[in-house]
Amino acid sequence: MAVLDRKLMRDLARLWAQVLAVALVMACGVGTIVIAVGAYRSLEETRAVFYDRYRFATVFASATRAPLHLKERIAAIPGVSEVEARIVRPVLLDMPGMAEPATGFAVSIPDRGESAVNRLYLRMGRLPEPGRTGEVVVTEPFAEAHRMLPGSTFGALMDGRKRTLTVTGIVLSPEYIYAINSGDMVPDPRRFGVFFMPRAAMAGLFDMDGAFNDVALRTQRGTSLPAVIDATDAILKPYGGSGAFDRTDQISHAFLDNELAQLRAMAAIIPPIFLFVSAFLVNMILSRLIALEREQIGLLKAVGYGRAAIAWHYAKLTLAIAVIGTAIGALAGNWLGRGMTRLYAEFFSFPFLVFRQSLDLYVIAAGICALAALAGAVRAIWMVVALPPAVAMTPPAPTRYRSLLSGASHMVGFFSQLTIMALRHLLRWPVRTLLTAFGTSLSVALLITALFSFDSIDYMIDTIFFQSERQDVTLIFAEARSPGALQAVEALPGVLRAEPFRSTPVILRNGHRERRLAIAGVPEHADLSRILDDDLNALDPPVAGLLISRHVAQLLDLHIGDKAEVELLEKDRRVVAVPVTAIVQNYVGLAVYMHAGALDRLIGDGPRLSGVHASVDPLHIDELYAAVKRTPAIGSIALQDISRVRFRETIGENITVMTTVYVILAVIITFGVIYNSARIQLSERARELASLRVLGFTRAEVSSVLMIELAVIVALAQPLGWLLGYLFAWSVVKGFESDLFRIPFVVDAATYATASLVVLSVAVLSALIVRARIDRLDLIRVLKTRE
Amino acid sequence: MAGHPTLAPGNRPDEDAPGRGGAGSDIRAEPVFTAHGVTKVYRSGEVEVHALRGVDLELYEGEIAVMLGPSGSGKSTLLNIMGGLDRATAGTVRFRDHDLTNASERQLTRYRRDHVGFVFQFYNLIPSLTAWENVALVTEIASDPMTPDEALELVGLKDRMTHFPAQLSGGEQQRVAIARAIAKRPEVLLCDEPTGALDSKTGILVLEALTRINEELKTTLAIITHNAGIRQIAHRVFTFRDGRIAETVTNATRAQPSEVTW
Incomplete structure (x- = not known):
């Protein structure tokens, strides 16, 4: 060497x-x-x-009921390479050992051979035999949540009756990598699962012989997707097609993106x-x-x-x-x-x-x-x-200092000479001082970035579950029902109050900007599911016009008074211009609301209900569950309490992991910056500090020179860190902003304080380590050597 | 240094050299420092360095003692022990009624703060403080200090008060260091090679400042030097060799700093 x-x-x-x-x-x-x-x-x-x-x-579409022969027409669309026409139905599930009903998606698979698209990965067991009714394969998370293995059984409400389904295999599907039920904010595999049945068996159960209600197709590389989407829409339009879409609107894919x-x-x-x-x-x-x-x-x-x-x-x-x-x-x-x-x-x-x-x-x-x-x-x-x-x-050459203020005597009594020493040293290297403060402020900022999520999520949970969506359950009908269904729900055991809603898929357009979304038709004076403005005041839907969420308003560049183009996907694909009457607050999905009566008139098929929000007497909730499990008209159920708990648990777990990591990162930065800065100051000033000791200053007094410097730096770092943290947090909020969900931007005062406290503690600790070295300073050696 | 007041020979407090064992002028009847059998052993790694091998010494009030000797002869070690910067391995060191041998770190700090002034070869001024502030550093914590202005006037630097060390010459810096050392009115001023880094002309100015303080404030001075010429301003001269005082000479007549040959 x-x-x-x-x-x-x-x-x-x-x-x-x-x-x-x-x-x-x-x-x-x-x-x-x-x-x-x-x-x-x-x-x-x-x-x-x-x-x-x-x-x-690459392209997905659904319809009410389309004849199977359309499959060939779809396959003939230029660019389409494979087509799978399927039956997809939401069903209520009765899982063993679980009081509340779960929601399942029943998806058909070909009787023989593999699907042309969205093939299944068989993790365990085998695919169902086409001849045997009641055999299904289930998705892995759902199977794991219920400890199901091939041979396990569960109940499903299909064809107006409760049927027992037997699991023959456990699968994974590229379509359901991220499987989430509508109304839930995070996946809950216990209450939501997807299962696959041979087509023949499913057609029999749902009266879909020779028909399909869902189509998925693959296109050749380089194909123009909008053209395929338009062609598909044109074919499915007479059969209740609700608008084809590409992967960006496919839930699982969008979450991964x-x-x-x-x-x-x-x-x-x-x-x-x-x-x-x-x-x-x-x-x-x-x-x-x-x-x-x-x-x-x-x-x-x-x-x-x-x-x-x-x-x-x-x-x-x-x-x-x-x-x-x-x-x-x-x-x-x-x-x-x-x-x-x-x-x-x-x-x-x-x-x-x-x-x-x-x-x-x-x-x-x-x-x-x-x-x-x-x-x-x-x-x-x-x-x-x-x-x-x-x-x-x-x-x-000796370091040149400039006077802090001018000169000498009038400083006495205000600052001690030790303080003046510390301050002059800071001013002598302003760039270093500022960079050290900046480095420290980054830890404050990182901590705020991590900790503010708790504030935001708390605010979000409070707004969603306690101010806006205050129902206990939401029952979604398998198919739209007449208003009489409301009375039927009110008559269910335990239901205290029920409010209907209608939901219809549309394309909302403003010029060249457009989004596929659902308009919710809501009643006046709703007390359970409420529409809120930015100040969290409940709004009633106007007799005519749209209430759109801020995110939709930004996406489509819509303002109050603008006329938005609504293309109805549900019935006859009519295009109507509807004025925007209010911008409302909303964190999940693309929310657009309308007066229920106005929406019914717009669609033109009379009053219909998609589902009902209800508050329930907790003492009778199990009876309600049991009744819902016997009600075939209900396609799926959302339970607010369980969703909220699950959301808080899951997000809480994630945020805790993330916060821990960020705290460690911030501690490392603080320690790295403060410790090094103190060590270097000590090295530069060992001689001065030793002189002070010789002059009779105590260890504490001598250390105070360095401590004052560090204190000034750390103090400078706080407001800068708060500002940076605010900006970081804001950019995180912007970064999370998607059509799927948004996070409210809320930073509590306590978050700033906690971030500062953590950084201060680490700074004090780093300073104390260096202080121990000041105490051990070898006075004689330091003073006898030339600098 | 025009205008700097020089001291006439007749003004000096006494021309008599102090006798060993307390003889001489009555102002030196009581020793300020008493050292008995002082030894100092440094252990650096596996090597033992015997810096002092049994030194006996007494210094009297108002006395100027010059310590000569080659490097490593032990003079600096003794000075450091007398100044409370270091502790003896064996023997006793007393400053008036203070026992320095068994003093705690806290007591030594207190002792340095109240009684001793130091002057080093490399000045050791605080570069971020002006001349005035360097002196004020000490007057802020001393019990009966003079004002920084007075101290700086004593070393003839009143007009340089607002200058930073980087704006002062070497001699001026050393005089600020002396002003800082004497501002607390210490009973004893310990100088380790105070002129070591200076040319002869500046060195003389520094020596003049030191003798003036000795005369006006009756401060006991211990000066370590390699410059044998400086011995002429001392009352007594101690020559160190191998950790012992090899020779003590009492000057019958003392020279003015200006007469010192470099």
Whole structure:
């Protein structure tokens, strides 16, 4: 080993605490790259492979009842390669050992052979025999939630009767990677499942012989999807077609897209923060080291080491720190990435989902980390190169300070000389002071970014479940019913109050902007499911006109008074212009409301009900469940209490994991910045501090000089951190914003306070570690040496 | 240093050298410092360094003691022990009625704060404080200090008060250090190579400041130097060799700082 390399190893060993502090900050950068990009790739590639092998459809459409021969016409649409005409029905399920009814999606599969699209991955067991009624395969999460294996049975309300279905196999479908029931905010596999039955058996049960109500098709690469969608719509229109759509409107696909977008955002935002801070720390440490080794550098030059050799020596030190950071980051990232993938596997059902560990990712992460470190080092190294040997071997000129305010005597009594020392030192290196404060403020900001989710989710839960959707259950009819159905629901046991609603699929359009969504027709004076304005006041639907949610208003650039084009998908695809009368508040889906009577008139088929919201006497809830399980007209049921609990549990779990990670990251940044900053101040000022000790100042008084400096930096960091945290949180809210859901932007005062408290505690702890070194200062050695 | 008041030879408190064992002028009847059998052993790794091997010494009020000797002879170690920066391994060191040998860290800090002034070769000024503020640093915590203005006037730097160390010459910096050391009216001023980093002309100014303080404030001065010429301003000269005082010389006549040859 060359002698200079030995010096390098010893320098690293001597500076181990600072090296480790910087390496940890770098590790956070590398780790977050590995996690975010690794998870993104895992999810994206697994999805692509699953879609491809199991032929996930590209266009979807449904109708009321269409003759099977239309399948050929659809297949003849240019660009369409495969078509599967299916029967898809929501059914109520009676699961063993579960009082409340579950909702199931019954989907038909071909009697023989494999589906042309959306093929099933058979995890266990076998596919149903076409001849035997009552044999089904179920999706894996649903099977797991109910501990079902091939041979298990469960009850389903089909054809007006309760039937017992036998599980023959457990499957996964590319169509239901993320399976969520309408009305739920997170998947609940206990209360929602998908099962598949041979077509013949299903047609018999639902009176769909020679007919289908759902079509999924695959297109050739390069096909124009809008053209296929239009052609499909044209074919299905006479049969109650409710509008074809592509993958972007397919629930499972959209949720996956949303998750991928968030991972992309994480990879783009978080690692740069850490790499920036580590570049700054490397700069701080290396500048100080080079200042201390000034004479050694002069000597090396004097004895004939070239500039490049010396520059390379310090570059190697920097790279060594980067290597340590990369190694820690790669290991931690790999470990956390696997954990994250396991978390994904809970929500997304893939036949396989492994954390992708491609070498290139680590190489890229290591490269970025090394570049960040070198970027931080470049200025310090340049100083080495530029230093003439003769100058290097003489001590540097004393640091020039400027007076804080002007002069001397009038400062007395206001600030002690120790405070003046601290403040002048801060002002002497304003850039460093500000960057240190900025680095610390990033931890405050990260903490706010993590912690504000609790505020937002609390607000969201309160708004949705206690202000807006205050019903206990929502019963959705399998098919639209006449108004008499309301009385039938009111007559069910335990029902205290019932409010009907109608829902109809439309395309809402403003110029070239359009969205497929459902208009909900709601009654006046609703007390259960209420429409709220921004101030959470309940609004009554006007006799005519649309109430649209803020998100829809933004998507379609609609304002109050504008006329929106409504294309009715349910009946005759009429296009009507309806004025927007109010913008309302809403977090889930694309909400548009209308007066129930106005909607009935618009559709023109008389009053119809899609479902009923009801409040229920909790003492009689089990009786209601039992009654619902006997009511074939009910297609699915949503239970607010269970949804809320499940939502809070799931989101709470996710946020807790995320917050823990962010807190660790913030602690590492704070520690890295404050500890290094204090160590460097101590190194620069050891002589001054020793002088103070000699003059008779106590350890506490001497430490106070450094502590005042750190305190000023940490104090400066707080308001900056709050501001950055506010902006980060806002960008997170914007990043989460999708057609599926939005998060309200709420940051409580307590969140700012908690973030600051955490950072203050870590700062105090870091300062105390350095204080212990001040106490051990060797007075004599420090004072007898030339600076 | 035009206008700096010089001291006439006749003004000096006494021309007599203090005798060993307390003889001489009555103002030196009581020793300020008493050291008995002081040894100091440093352990650095596996090596034992015997810095002091049994030193006996007494210093009297108003006395100027110059300590000579090669590097490593123990003079700085003794000065550090006298100043409460270090502790003896064995033996006793007393400052008036303070036992420095068994003093706690806290007591030593208190002792430095109240009784001792230090002057070092490399000044050790606080670069972020002006000359005035460097002195005020001490006057803020001392019990009966002079004002920073008075202290700076004593070293002839009243007009440089608002300058930062970086704006002062080496001699000026050292004089600020002296002003800082004497502002608390210490009973003893310990100087380790006070002129070591200075040229002869500046060195003389520094020595003049020191002797003036000795005369006006009756401060006991212990000066370590490599410059044998400085011995001429001392009452007594101690020569150190191998951790012991090898020779003690009492000056019959003392020279003015301006007469010191460099």
